[in-house]
Amino acid sequence: MSSIHNPNQNHLLGALPTAEFDALAAYLELVPLRLGESLYEPGEKLQHAYFPTTAIVSLHYVTESGASAETAGVGNEGVVGVSLFMGGETTPSSAVVQTAGHAYRMEGQRLKEEFSRAGLFQRLLLRYTQALMTQMAQTAVCNRHHSLVQQLCRWLLLTLDRLPTNELIMTQELVASMLGVRREGITEAAGKLQRAGLISYRRGHISVLDRTGLESHACECYAVVKKELIRLLPDVKYRQDSTTTNA
Amino acid sequence: MSSIHNPNQNHLLGALPTAEFDALAAYLELVPLRLGESLYEPGEKLQHAYFPTTAIVSLHYVTESGASAETAGVGNEGVVGVSLFMGGETTPSSAVVQTAGHAYRMEGQRLKEEFSRAGLFQRLLLRYTQALMTQMAQTAVCNRHHSLVQQLCRWLLLTLDRLPTNELIMTQELVASMLGVRREGITEAAGKLQRAGLISYRRGHISVLDRTGLESHACECYAVVKKELIRLLPDVKYRQDSTTTNA
DNA sequence: GCGTGTCTGTGTGCTGGGGCACATAAGCCG
DNA sequence: CGGCTTATGTGCCCCAGCACACAGACACGC
Numbered sequence: 253m254s255s256i257h258n259p260n261q262n263h264l265l266g267a268l269p270t271a272e273f274d275a276l277a278a279y280l281e282l283v284p285l286r287l288g289e290s291l292y293e294p295g296e297k298l299q300h301a302y303f304p305t306t307a308i309v310s311l312h313y314v315t316e317s318g319a320s321a322e323t324a325g326v327g328n329e330g331v332v333g334v335s336l337f338m339g340g341e342t343t344p345s346s347a348v349v350q351t352a353g354h355a356y357r358m359e360g361q362r363l364k365e366e367f368s369r370a371g372l373f374q375r376l377l378l379r380y381t382q383a384l385m386t387q388m389a390q391t392a393v394c395n396r397h398h399s400l401v402q403q404l405c406r407w408l409l410l411t412l413d414r415l416p417t418n419e420l421i422m423t424q425e426l427v428a429s430m431l432g433v434r435r436e437g438i439t440e441a442a443g444k445l446q447r448a449g450l451i452s453y454r455r456g457h458i459s460v461l462d463r464t465g466l467e468s469h470a471c472e473c474y475a476v477v478k479k480e481l482i483r484l485l486p487d488v489k490y491r492q493d494s495t496t497t498n499a
Numbered sequence: 500m501s502s503i504h505n506p507n508q509n510h511l512l513g514a515l516p517t518a519e520f521d522a523l524a525a526y527l528e529l530v531p532l533r534l535g536e537s538l539y540e541p542g543e544k545l546q547h548a549y550f551p552t553t554a555i556v557s558l559h560y561v562t563e564s565g566a567s568a569e570t571a572g573v574g575n576e577g578v579v580g581v582s583l584f585m586g587g588e589t590t591p592s593s594a595v596v597q598t599a600g601h602a603y604r605m606e607g608q609r610l611k612e613e614f615s616r617a618g619l620f621q622r623l624l625l626r627y628t629q630a631l632m633t634q635m636a637q638t639a640v641c642n643r644h645h646s647l648v649q650q651l652c653r654w655l656l657l658t659l660d661r662l663p664t665n666e667l668i669m670t671q672e673l674v675a676s677m678l679g680v681r682r683e684g685i686t687e688a689a690g691k692l693q694r695a696g697l698i699s700y701r702r703g704h705i706s707v708l709d710r711t712g713l714e715s716h717a718c719e720c721y722a723v724v725k726k727e728l729i730r731l732l733p734d735v736k737y738r739q740d741s742t743t744t745n746a
Numbered sequence: 747g748c749g750t751g752t753c754t755g756t757g758t759g760c761t762g763g764g765g766c767a768c769a770t771a772a773g774c775c776g
Numbered sequence: 777c778g779g780c781t782t783a784t785g786t787g788c789c790c791c792a793g794c795a796c797a798c799a800g801a802c803a804c805g806c
Contacts, residue, residue: 311636313636313637313640315640315644315645315718315719316719317644319643319644321639321640321643321644323635323636323639323640324636334629334632335629337625338625338626338628338629338632339622339625339626339629339731340626340629340630340727340730340731343629343632343633343727344633344636344637344723344727345636368617370615370617375586378584378585378586379585379586379587381585381628381632382581382582382585382586382587382590383587384632385581385585385590385628385631385632385635386590386591388570388632388635388636388639389558389560389570389571389591389592389635390560390591391639392568392570392635392638392639392642393560393562393568393570393679395639395642395643396566396568396642396679397562397564397566397568397679398562399762399763400762400763423782423783423784424783424784425782425783425784432640432643432644433763433764434763434764434765435783435784436763436764436765436784436785436786437762437763437764439783439784439785439786440763440785440786442784443784443785453784454772454773454783454784455771455772455773455782455783455784456772456773456782456783471562472562472563476591479591480587480590480591483587484586484587646792647792647793670752670753670754671753671754672752672753672754680793680794681793681794681795682753682754683754683755683756683793683794683795684792684793684794686753686754686755686756687755687756687793689754690754690755700754701754701802702752702753702754702801702802702803703752703753703803
């Protein structure tokens, strides 16, 4: 029986050679992630790591005054829960599902054991973590210096790269909370992009019409993050995707 | 002959048990770091890792338009060059000396080998890296939501924690480039703090008069970063500091 | 002790985004 | 089909921080 779900949809899992993958496969459990669901809260010890396939998770921080901002996003290119193998077990931020979908999860203890084997899996996890750091650093710079329109373009592109379609199921309110700005600001910025013919949207749906146009309106931050991800985790498949090869 | 310089002044090195430390000591070289000196530039492959003792290094990003911002700072609590053991070898940011002083440096190749031994040193480096991520994430949030005065307080406190004195040798211009704001903004914010009796300054010198007062004017970000650092790297000395015990 | 470069203080106007209030409209569900 | 919920559009005023311009003032070298 072949399902539409497959661990290979996650790039980290998909990059593992057969031997490494087989050692892990038994510990991967497919779980649905609902929009708005929290995978962990600040200071809460992580139970599982999540390897998203179709879902997107936002690493989010909420200030004492109730304002919030995304510090990085995680989709099929990475894993939620790096603090498990980094040794901290928890973080001051939370992880919230930004786009509903699926992920494969693994017991935290198991992940730590696999990490400690110091094989290719460890190497991939560490390189991914560095890419995640780049994303955080770039978010800091972007928050400081770039306009809302530029930031919205960056964010749309990063999200789009993690989706199979060109449509985001997402209200302006939600986008605003990701970028840490007012909802009205998104209305205005999205209106500009729609008038420019780059996107079109209706209640809770945003469609990207002109990806190249978006890229030219985005700040450099998108390209920096993307380039660094490709550099650190080249899209090499070490393993043939045997589970989906059926004629 | 006992020098005023000692690798134990760096918390990561100081936390190593004797056996681990002795294996490393021969590869540590004391180097002076001058103000403004760059330890590496974007995309440049790192040759060395630096364990600061009295120096402070700023991880810095310069945008295409020439604007700049610090994404994190590194002092005697950490190490410059985590991308060596994370596997990326380089980063899109640069590392600039923010406060002159000294650091112990180690060949990149040697660091990678020591890391791969998977001992306590690796564990310390990974936990430190997680603390660094927290700092980056918090910088992103802070840039988004907190006022310049709050950010200045946060930054002064973080810097102060890495120094033996309560005086920073630093012009407003330099502080501005760290926070990624205009110099005039620092003049105004620092003026407020001086009028409030928290600091006093003259050309290129800033003295902290009331640390507690600064803390109460800072945003939560300082406390979050500090607390996370202490949690991840409790100030346990595994080794007695034999080199400085002389009656 | 004097000149000079650098650092700091201040002013004016401008703009992006925040807070708030409210109008409008789209989708949903009975 | 009709009403209700919830997303979106707009207008208002306000303020922080930017740009640019310039004045004072301290520090250092000669």
